[in-house]
Amino acid sequence: MRVLEEVHQCDGYPVNWPDQPDEWLSQASLLEAWVAELGGRLVGHVSLSRNSEGDLAPGLWSERNGTNKALTAVVSRLFVAPQARGYGIGALLVGQAVEEARRRGLHPVLDVVASDTAAAALYGRLGWELMATVEQRWGPSQLVTIHCYAAAS
DSSP states (O other): OHHHHHHHHHHOOSSSOOSSHHHHHTOTTEEEEEEEEETTEEEEEEEEEOOOTTOOHHHHHHHHHTSOGGGEEEEEEEEEOGGGTTSSHHHHHHHHHHHHHHHTTOEEEEEEETTOHHHHHHHHHTTOEEEEEEEEEEETTEEEEEEEEEOOO
């Protein structure tokens, strides 16, 4: 959670700091999670989850493909410590999540806030398809722009 706090202070991710960061990382829909180390220090994290309320990409992907959104897996909670960036750690973590989703017979999808331009650039470099950009209400006074991505088939 120390690394997550560093990322939040540096980049504003997550947008809304969770009341219980440990629970935010170990969400109920969690399938798997991975961490990355560099020089013996924890520097990154990613998770793979079943779709849950609030996830937009699973529904978009299933509509486009005429299938059930239960056939998707959501890549989320990706972060890399600011001092560990530039080593390809984010790409390795995403790759691990994609590999596991495919092993389970699921198609990887994700939502990312539009203001997180570094994450959007990473997904673009990795060949993810931008399916849509939508507005999502996160509270009575918080409207957030979300990019919905699907991994290449």
